[in-house]
Amino acid sequence: MLIAHVSDTHIDNGPRSVERTERVVDYLLGLPRPVDVVLLTGDLADNGRADEYERFRELFGRLAVPLLHLPGNHDRREHFVAAGLGPLNRAETVGEAQFALLDSSIPGQSEGFIEDSALAWLDSALDGDRPSFVCFHHPPVALGHFHADKVRQFGEERLEAVIRRHPNVVAVLCGHFHTPTVTTFAGVPLVIAPGVASTLILPWEDPDGDLDYDAPPGIALHNLVDGRLITTFRSMEGNRSFSHG
Ligand SMILES: [Fe+2]
Numbered sequence: 001m002l003i004a005h006v007s008d009t010h011i012d013n014g015p016r017s018v019e020r021t022e023r024v025v026d027y028l029l030g031l032p033r034p035v036d037v038v039l040l041t042g043d044l045a046d047n048g049r050a051d052e053y054e055r056f057r058e059l060f061g062r063l064a065v066p067l068l069h070l071p072g073n074h075d076r077r078e079h080f081v082a083a084g085l086g087p088l089n090r091a092e093t094v095g096e097a098q099f100a101l102l103d104s105s106i107p108g109q110s111e112g113f114i115e116d117s118a119l120a121w122l123d124s125a126l127d128g129d130r131p132s133f134v135c136f137h138h139p140p141v142a143l144g145h146f147h148a149d150k151v152r153q154f155g156e157e158r159l160e161a162v163i164r165r166h167p168n169v170v171a172v173l174c175g176h177f178h179t180p181t182v183t184t185f186a187g188v189p190l191v192i193a194p195g196v197a198s199t200l201i202l203p204w205e206d207p208d209g210d211l212d213y214d215a216p217p218g219i220a221l222h223n224l225v226d227g228r229l230i231t232t233f234r235s236m237e238g239n240r241s242f243s244h245g
C-alpha cells in the first residue's frame, strides 16, 4: 500500500503556492503506479479562507484516489469543515490500513494540543489489530529547533500513553515542521512530511534562519509492506519523466 503524504500547502490563492502545489499534483498524476491514498497533514490554506479551500479542492480534485485531510494552525475549522474536508477527529480505512485523523490545532494559536475527548476517541478507534497510522499536524516532540519547538504540540504524555496501549500503531505522521524529518515517539516512528510551501532552515545551516522559500516543494511516500513501513522522500525539482532509459 502506497501513501503520499503531503503537508503545508499554505494555499493563499497567490500564484506561488498554487504553482508549487500543482507540481505535487502533477508528480502524483504522472506516477505509472498511482498511490493508493493521499494524506494531507494540515496548513492546507494559509489564512483559512473559504476561497483558499475552494482552490485547494480544485487542485487536489484532479486525483482519483481517496484524500484524507486534517487541519493545522493556519486552517480555520469552520471553513475547513464547510469545504467538505472534515469532519475533525475521525478514522478512515483504506485497504488494510486505518488512518486516525486528529485535530491538534488551537483556534488563534500556533502551537498544538489534542483535547482529552479526542484522545479518548483515539483510544477506542485504535482497538483491534488493524495496522493504524495516527495523524495530526503538530509534532508532539521537541526537534531541536529554537523557533519551531516553541509551537510544537504540548500535553503529549497523554497521547503517548494512548499509543503505547495499541501495538497495531505503525507510525505517527505529521506536518508543521516544513522539512522532512524522522524520529520516534511512543516507541514508533514519527515521520514529518516536507513542506510544500517552504522549507525550514536548520540551526546548523543558519542559527537565525527561519524559512527557505526557494527550496523545491517535497512530499513523503510511505510504502506499507507486510505491516512494515518504508518511507521515502521526493522533492519536486521540475518536470519528471518516468520512462525507461
Ligand atoms: Fe505550515
Ligand SMILES: [Fe+2]
Pocket (backbone or CB within 6 Å): 043, 072, 073, 074, 137, 175, 176, 177
Ligand atoms: Fe503549522
